[in-house]
Amino acid sequence: MPVTWRSKKSTNLLALLLMSPGRPVPKESIERALWPSANRPARTSSVKVAVHLLRRALDDEFGPERTVLRIDGVSGAYVLHAGAATTVDVHEFEQLCRSGRVAERHGDTQTARQCYRRALALHSGEFLSKHGEEWCHTPRRWLQAELVRALEVLATYACEDGDFDAVSDYVTKIFSHDAVNEHAFRMLITIHGRMARMDQVQYWYDCCVFRLAYELDVSPTRRTRHLYRRALDGDLVDARHPTSRTSPCRTS
The missing domain is CATH 1.10.10.10 (Winged helix-like DNA-binding domain superfamily/Winged helix DNA-binding domain)
Known part of the structure; x- marks a missing residue:
């Protein structure tokens, strides 16, 4: 009840x-x-x-x-x-993100993945989405930033694994929270560049240019432009194994 x-x-x-x-x-x-x-x-x-x-x-x-x-x-x-048996999902989420960052710094990618995946599983929506009070705004923005960063890291790991379907899934979730996230655009340019899908490289770069101009009135960073040129030049393609699951994922 x-x-x-x-x-x-x-x-x-x-x-x-x-x-x-x-x-x-x-x-x-x-x-x-x-x-x-x-x-x-x-x-x-x-x-x-x-x-x-x-x-x-x-x-x-x-x-x-x-x-x-x-x-x-x-x-x-x-x-x-609250009592020992009471858990607060917000605090669990933040602790898992902190543990993920510590694991990253120590090069423990397996633990980092586990922590970030568990954090995503806990996330059930915007913090106190039905509450419009001013005090909610700061923790809401902070938790959203933590979520986006966890998604970025998991997308990078998935790209390194060659799991491009997972990359697309993570990037879609990133865009639902941050439509102008350049890291996410670079991930898409990278995976399509590796698979020699130049039409998709061009499409996602154009989307990046449009969204940044429309939302922020800025252009893509030098890093994004450099990656785009490398992708179009075929520098990201593995000639023997275009969809290799072992070649490293570079977004620069």
């Missing part, structure tokens, strides 16, 4: 506290997040009311003697004790 929320502020407050479980969140920070300056109430009791309503909703669902999702007031702040 889902929790019965008595107010939208309760759901926003729970989401805010879950971003910092076990750590005190000052009342002033809660007030600024839940009531942006233009809509901030004159009464300072509004935070107390929101906390009270949230506690009642959690009491109704889990019982007043629960050991999870317990909210305590401490020295002008509130702290959420």
Whole structure:
């Protein structure tokens, strides 16, 4: 049975506290997040009311003697004790991305792949997509950047493996979040250049030029232009095995 929320502020407050479980969140920070300056109430009791309503909703669902999702007031702040059995997908996602970066730095590509794939499996959509509050914007942009980077790394690994179908899949996902991602365009130019599909090399370079001009009013970087020329000149093709699964993937 889902929790019965008595107010939208309760759901926003729970989401805010879950971003910092076990750590005190000052009342002033809660007030600024839940009531942006233009809509901030004159009464300072509004935070107390929101906390009270949230506690009642959690009491109704889990019982007043629960050991999870317990909210305590401490020295002008509130702290959420989530409980050992409670997991927050956002924190798991961030930890997996951090572990992936550490594995990359140590040259452990197998662990890096596993971490990034697990992170993608956790990602179920935009962070608090139904919440338009200002405080959501920064973590939303950060998590999207983390997602795109994980996709870029996995696309690069897939290209090195010669798994061009996987590259296309990852790049499609990148474009759904970042339509002007030059790294993704370079990946497409690279895989088609390796397979000597010059019409596709030209197509994706033209798409890159158009999107960058339309969205950002800029041209492709020197790196992208250089790769495009090399692809058209046939420098990326393996003459013996055009679709080799072992030749390295270069995007420069």
